Amino acid sequence: MMQANDLRLTFNRGTPIENPALRGISLNIAEGEFVTVIGTNGAGKSTFLNAVSGTTRVDSGSILLNGVDVTKKSAHQRAHWVARVFQDPMAGTCEALTIEENLALAYKRGGKRGLSFALNNKNRDLFREKLSILKLGLENRLTDRMGLLSGGQRQAVSLLMASLQPSKILLLDEHTAALDPKTAAFVLELTDKIVTDNNLTTMMVTHSMQQALTHGDRTVMLHQGQVVLDVSGDVRQGMTVHDLLDMFEQTRGEKVEDDSLILS
Numbered sequence: 001m002m003q004a005n006d007l008r009l010t011f012n013r014g015t016p017i018e019n020p021a022l023r024g025i026s027l028n029i030a031e032g033e034f035v036t037v038i039g040t041n042g043a044g045k046s047t048f049l050n051a052v053s054g055t056t057r058v059d060s061g062s063i064l065l066n067g068v069d070v071t072k073k074s075a076h077q078r079a080h081w082v083a084r085v086f087q088d089p090m091a092g093t094c095e096a097l098t099i100e101e102n103l104a105l106a107y108k109r110g111g112k113r114g115l116s117f118a119l120n121n122k123n124r125d126l127f128r129e130k131l132s133i134l135k136l137g138l139e140n141r142l143t144d145r146m147g148l149l150s151g152g153q154r155q156a157v158s159l160l161m162a163s164l165q166p167s168k169i170l171l172l173d174e175h176t177a178a179l180d181p182k183t184a185a186f187v188l189e190l191t192d193k194i195v196t197d198n199n200l201t202t203m204m205v206t207h208s209m210q211q212a213l214t215h216g217d218r219t220v221m222l223h224q225g226q227v228v229l230d231v232s233g234d235v236r237q238g239m240t241v242h243d244l245l246d247m248f249e250q251t252r253g254e255k256v257e258d259d260s261l262i263l264s
């Protein structure tokens with residue numbers, strides 16, 4: 001479903017602050033697969049997601065979505081293949097617009113018709129039905145401005161927006177990191193439900209090794225711009241954070257030096 005082939009990207013090439021952020025990332029993700037992505041600070045996780053969504057162009061390599069080479073397509077052109085939820089709850093939705101307007105925008109993603117076209121009674125019923133899944137009472141607040149919602153509520157709506165159209169891939173970039181622990185747990189639970197119910201192909205970046213192992217069905221670890229671990233199936237089943245750290249140490253001959261990754 002998603003194929004990343006030997007992605008390479010160096011920031012500030014030829015300057016004293018040259019930084020090879022992606023050093024040959026290759027990763028194939030099958031339709032409906034839920035991959036968690038973990039890695040130390042600066043490992044290239046966000047850059048990789050940016051490369052897939054098209055907000056950052058790679059120097060070389062290619063990205064295929066459903067067999068279509070999208071490497072040279074802009075983020076806008078990729079919008080109907082890619083849905084994304086960011087760490088900042090303010091980033092994925094438009095606070096000046098109402099809840100229903102935000103949902104309508106997501107619903108017509110990639111389409112050419114205007115917002116008013118997507119805001120009809122039939123769609124309002126659909127939005128109400130979808131919002132009721134969140135169990136936050138938002139189905140009764142369609143015309144409230146998005147800016148009135150809490151961070152957790154906004155992330156929940158963002159997830160819903162991501163599932164309104166059959167995307168080719170859902171990218172979650174530490175989308176619970178800015179939330180309090182209880183709200184983060186709620187949004188993660190919701191993530192599992194929305195991903196499973198809609199059979200979404202998903203890549204979720206998380207800073208928690210524990211989360212990476214308990215959600216999704218495959219875990220990929222990035223380190224210094226490369227994929228260094230890729231575990232799934234029986235190997236991943238029952239795997240502890242300790243096991244993952246051991247595996248990293250055996251493969252790389254070095255220890256993970258990022259405490260936040262180990263402790264969170």
Ligand SMILES: Nc1ncnc2c1ncn2[C@@H]1O[C@H](COP(=O)(O)OP(=O)(O)OP(=O)(O)O)[C@@H](O)[C@H]1O
Pocket residue numbers: 011012019021039040041042043044045046047048
């Ligand atoms: N626009 C940019 N210009 C220059 N360097 C950048 C840019 N974006 C990222 N980098 C650098 O590329 C490297 C990878 O960054 P990236 O944000 O992808 O890491 P990450 O794994 O998401 O890290 P974190 O867990 O800290 O968010 C880092 O060294 C970062 O400083």
